[in-house]
Amino acid sequence: MRRPAQSRAVGRTRVVVVLCVVALAILAGAILFAQMRGSNPSPAQPSLGPADQQYTLDGRIERLPTDRTPIIHIRHDDIPGFVDKNGQIVGMRAMSMPFDIAPDVDLTGLAPGDLVTFTFEVRWHESPNTLVTRLARRTQTNDP
């Protein structure tokens, strides 16, 4: 009497465990899929309000973004008209600076050392504060 009841219970337990594992696998797959979809199109942009300022200028790529750090480092020229947080024109000297980069900016074929013309937006009260929205290679001959 005891044995069949026990093995029936063991059998039921096994079925429950297998169902749980299958359910967990499906759930994990669904979460992964949702995350991939969510992070693919444009992680930085959809919630951003209008930019406070926008500048287009020349620079030189110093470091490209990686999967770990989605930041581009550019040595930019002087920005004489740079406006600070209080709306004052304070200018910005040429410097090496990290920028967030919009996901639709195509960096194919670009490498550190490349001369570029680029546009970046400033948002003083939003993150990212500086976002590169356009970037194109510039030929050496344009450089002074």
Ligand SMILES: [Cu+2]
């Ligand atoms: Cu700067």
